[in-house]
Amino acid sequence: MTTRGRASAREKAVGALAQMTLVCDRCRARFEPAGSPGRCQCGGLLHVEFPLAEVVERTTFDVRLSSWQALDRSGVWRYRELLPPLPAAAIVTRPEGNTALYQHPQLTDWTGCEELFLKHEGENPTGSFKDRGMTVAISHARTIGAQAVACASTGNTAASVAAYAALAGLPSVVFLPAGKIAAGKLGQAIAYGARIVQVEGDFDAAMRLVEEASRELGLYLLNSVNPFRLEGQKTIVFELLHQLGWSVPDWIVLPGGNLGNAAAFGVALAQLRDVGWLERLPRLAVIQAAGAAPFYAAYRSGFREFRPVAAETIATAIRIGNPVSYERARRAIELTDGLVDTVSDEEILEAKARVDRTGNRVRTGISCLGRRRSQARRARGHSARRSSGGDSHWSCLEGSGCSLGVSSRGSSTTARETAGDDRAHPRRVGRSIGSCVVKCVSRLRVPISDPVSTCWRWPSAAIFRLVTSWTRRSASFG
Ligand SMILES: [Zn+2]
Structure with a gap:
């Protein structure tokens, strides 16, 4: 892009962001949508307020069904008049939606x-409704110039984050709670290029760590607290x-x-x-x-x-x-x-x-x-x-993301066994992730350089140093 083109894209981004406000559900505090949106200081969730675009006729959506333009093809952006007004140049779409x-x-x-x-x-x-929210959140991340994205996940979110980050050209990091894995989905995330941190504890522990990492390292947080999802x-x-x-x-x-x-x-x-x-x-x-x-x-x-x-x-x-x-x-x-x-x-x-x-x-x-x-x-x-x-x-x-655990083998017995893995020893879980990685990588012939790091008892500062090394290409991690 030329210098003039970049300046024009920046102006459009600033103009788009000026139309939106993040508002706390609980205390009504208002924030500019210029950073990674997490919770309000009071603990409340934020929602996006924006003026509805000129209300179109419903037939506009029928016309868009016969268009080959990427935004019209998407089952999300087809309805863009009812969504936050992000600049078209920042939108990252597969296209998603269009489910029968x-x-x-x-x-x-x-x-x-x-x-x-x-x-x-x-x-x-990527096989779940999460893609619908992810296209909007990743597009907001690009609008504000985020340099890397992160989430805590046990499956569907990880796959969706990794896919959309890859499409946007952004590094992605997934924080994974020990013993709560949907291996098929994890393999999918690794194949898309996400880096994985396994942490000791349950989903809430992984969530706390990713929120801290997001604040400390400036990672854009893509969990469901993100109002754009x-x-x-x-x-x-x-x-x-x-x-x-x-x-x-x-x-x-x-x-x-x-x-x-x-x-x-x-x-x-x-x-x-x-x-x-x-x-x-x-x-x-x-x-x-x-x-x-x-x-x-x-x-x-x-x-x-x-x-x-x-x-x-x-x-x-x-x-x-x-x-x-x-x-x-x-x-x-x-x-x-x-x-x-x-x-x-x-x-x-x-x-x-x-x-x-x-x-x-x-x-x-x-x-x-x-x-x-x-x-x-x-x-x-x-x-x-x-x-x-x-x-x-x-x-x-x-089929909206209600996973039965490891569903790649498809039997109900497998689902039950997987559910029982909650209490599995970390080493056993580590081995099962390892075998998933090997299977996934050997099938895709991708060179493997430790995409999964096990950080059972690491202090958060050490984990953050590792994550920083992964996302080093970003200027903000200098
Ligand atoms: Zn609040």
Whole structure:
């Protein structure tokens, strides 16, 4: 790029950032979006405020479906008028989204409703809905001139971060909690060029370390506290309603772990209502695994109390006892007069098998099952709240990152064994990561130079020196 071109790109970036403000959900403090967005000092989550672009006609989105322009092809940026106004030159897109809606008579019969659509978010570029949020967050990272990115992850996020960082030409570092790995996803992240730090402790320990590393080293943090990721996840709802010709389903059913999607869906629906594109709101049903159901417990108490739990379920991506987006998800349920329900691990495996048999491989089938369960309860008169509309029209979100642990071998036995790995000795976990790396590298013929470092008992300063050496090419780590 010429000097003049660079200056013009900088001006556009500054202009775009000036239109956005980060606002704390809890204390309403306001921040400029010029750095890596984490939490507010009060501990609250931030959200992005921006003026909606000139409201376009809905037919604009139909026209974009026949375009070959990268932003129009993306199932996220197609709806850019409803997203933070990042400069086009900074946008990094695969393109993501464009996930299909499926209908299967067997599943419709099994769930007991008249019409059922499955939206398969596993069809995103790296295999999970995380790509939708990642394209927006990485594009913001480029807009502010970030030099390296980082996340704590057990699987899907790592793969998505690594892929989008590679596409943006940025180094990426993944902090991995010992014994909580989805090896297939980790192999994917390594193949995309991410560097991995294994740390002793659980996901929360890895999260604390990556937040500290982000502050100390200036790494751009890509975990779900990043408000730009939630912005991208809103497009699941935009695309779903677009595919249904903007006719509103009675219910949208989705799995609930960290509750980021439930929160994003609530925001997206409120936005569509505000621009006058929905004649009514669909109701949201969030389904949790019985062993990891703090949101369900809060719902049963009328949201009077919320208590984190020690989570245990084979569905590793929703094995979360203290969901980050609890408050926002609660608002989404209240906004849509929604409901929360639970299913057992045995039921999850049965539902997965049923959905798989329709030719759609998913990780859990939990949404479909939730639909069936809620229908059955209603039939028995146990519904928590009376349905306000007919039950003819449902949309379920599947394959959205509800990983069954190591799913590369695909059997339920493997999933159970993997779930049991939580208490595995660090050396055993280290060996299994090692064999995953070797397999992945030998298949791809990539030269291996210790992409995984094991830092069981290292002080954080030593870990940060290692990370700095990996990201050394960046001027900011000088
Ligand atoms: Zn605050």
